[in-house]
Amino acid sequence: MQQSLAFLLTSAIAATSACTIPTTPLSNTITDRFALQLQNASNPVVHNHFLNIWDWGGGDQHLFxxxxxxxxxxxQLIDGVITLSSAFWDPPRRAVINGEYEPLDNTTKMFMTERGDPRAIWNVVYGCNPDTDALQIELAFKARGDELGGLMGVRDFNGGYDFRWKGPGTSVNNPERPWTHVTLVVVHNATFS
Known part of the structure; x- marks a missing residue:
């Protein structure tokens, strides 16, 4: 009986400690510049790290x-598409999903380019920080071009982690290079250590 009571109390405390999600919808355009923080508390190697860019040649920026x-x-987020600010990039670079398809885990790379590859499109939503329970603004994956659904995550790439999209309904995983689903959090005025 004591264990059941303790479980109920713990469950009640956990249920009441979740942040309150506003019901007002958010715009899918964010013009104030920001960084993107990754969250997945089950993987400390990537949890609370940031999305970084790497000049890969030919004008493309790869995401690590x-x-x-x-x-x-x-x-910036322009009509749901992550965009490198046009104040620094002319023409602007946009997040696309169209690189290095890997059949072993059914993932495709997300990177930034000025080309017209299928764009990575996001919805802006509220969420709760898994560490602090604070209200935060997140990007929820919506579509790869016209293809709705799927999840964004990261996977080992030459000692680092790059960004990979899994299409809807995909459950296959490569145990030698595990893919980790991540939540992307909008952080204004981020400080990097």
Whole structure:
């Protein structure tokens, strides 16, 4: 009986400690520049790290988990598409999903380019920080171009982690290079260590 009571009390405390999610919808355009922080508390190697960019040649910017690459506070969200600020990039670079398809885990790379590859499209939503329970603004994956659904995550790439999309309904995983689903959190005025 004591264990059941303790479980109920713990469950009640956990239920009441969740942050309150506002019901007002958010715009899918964020013009104030920001950084993106990754969250997945089950994987401390990537949890609370940031999305970094790396000049890969030909004008493309590849996306890596910090500390790989270069930190940036220069992201914007334009009609749901992560965009490197046009104040620094002319033409602007946009997040697309169209690189290095891997059949072993059914993932495709997300990177930044000026080309017209299928765009990575996001919804802006409220969420609760898994560490502090604070209200935060997150990007929820919506579509790869016209293809709705799927999840964004990261996977080992030459000692770092790059960003990979899994299409809807995909459950296959490569145990030699595990893919980790991540939540992307909008952080204004981020400081990098």
């Amino acid at each position: 988990v910090s500390p790989s690459g270069n930190s940036t506070n220069e992201l």
